[in-house]
Amino acid sequence: MLPAGSACGQGPMSAAPLVGYSSSGSEEDEAEAPAAGRSKPVSGVRRCGQNPLLTQRFPVPDSVLSMFSTTEERPEDDRTKHGGRIRTFPHERGNWATHIYIPYEVKEEFLDLLDMLLHRAQAFEPRLVGMEEFHLSLSQSVVLRHHWIVPFVQVLKEHMASFQRFFFTANQVKIYTNQEKTRTFIGLEVSSGHGQFLDLVSAVDRVMEEFDLTTFYQDPSFHVSLAWCVGDARLQLEGQCLRELQEIVDKFEDSEMLLRGLAEQVRCKSGNKFFSVPLK
Template sequence: MFRDQEEEVIDDSTKHGGRLRTFPHERGNWATYVYMPYEAQEDFLDLLQLLLSHNRTYATSLTMMDEFHLSLSQNVVLRYHWINPFVQSLKEHAASFYRFFCTSDQVKVYTNQPKTRTFIGLEVTSGHSQLLELVSEIDKVMKEFDLPKFYKEPSFHISLAWCVGDMTNKLQGQCLQELQVIVNRFEDSKFLLRIHWEEIRCKSGNRVFSFPLK
């Protein structure tokens, strides 16, 4: 249906901060995930800088995320000729959903599955039911293409920053408590971290598809 236009990719971790691919690149395979984008405002970035500055007393400096989002699927692999049918199915399953708010204000530490990277994130504390409904529909699409569904008990969150390796022990406990205090005391944090979700996106390789909510 579609011609494969990818060039061979050699994974060099030195070019992206020591990060390693979750799965190796293969010609014709496109790393894909579904998410909701968050456009960071100046106040949000000010809060993030406070968190990162405080974190340096406990662990290796974290690197701020290039962009912010809330994941609605795992990272999966699509063959190139699956992309358009996959996107069309996502569009159909997302068509009935309305825009909604959620609050993301609980600081939490995460690692990826192989524990090669550690993240500081803000976990969702309200709006969880709407997110679960969205994931339920996205899981139906995954099933159509024999791809893994999302986690059974997901911790919906926005990743803020990352570092290489498993730094959980250094960031949990006292550090995490102090980061939470910073969030709680930040001016207007209750309003700042109440997020209005307006669209779903799917990124497959270098292609991004958008599905506005009603």
């Protein structure tokens, strides 16, 4: 969950209060404080009838001290588990990366086209790998606290209630990077249906504002990502590579119909939870 629980930022709780703790504070106070009109007993001398266990202090085992540590361990960000990608925000317990998008259902012929594009692009940037799932984003990745997920999805459903499904076409090859320039993408930009996507984003932005979250980009380029690599690879992929990729798309058999999609639902992914909002 990948768009992730929060370490409290405090160090381990001091062991001193535990070492000095007594099951009955009043008994120890009486033993330490001198009575009125008489001097305090000399250290090390036990008064008659006093239980020696009341004044003897035993060391607290390390296993007990560790039970009261308030430090939370952050999950290790092992890049090898997600292709070397760098998180745009730290993974924290109780925080869930959340993303809203339109799924893009592909046909087998689309995968044939993807293979051709990827093979050509890898001649310019060998690190590229193909996407396994396809979608068009309606939001940035934002962070939701776990207890806000259900009300967030409910508000999203309310804002999507009036929208109808629509067809769109994505057939313009473009090169993208994320804001941090830590990843580069090859995508197909929407050439028809742009207005409907803008309307959806406007509604999603209102949901984000209600929860004080980041809204979508200004002048967004709606697209389907096809392949990606770590780092900023625009220099390698723009220019000659981009022109050759566009030629492959334009010449591919029935590409106009193949690259036509239907927006019939909005999905929200929050951590490992998925929510679907059908359009009318």
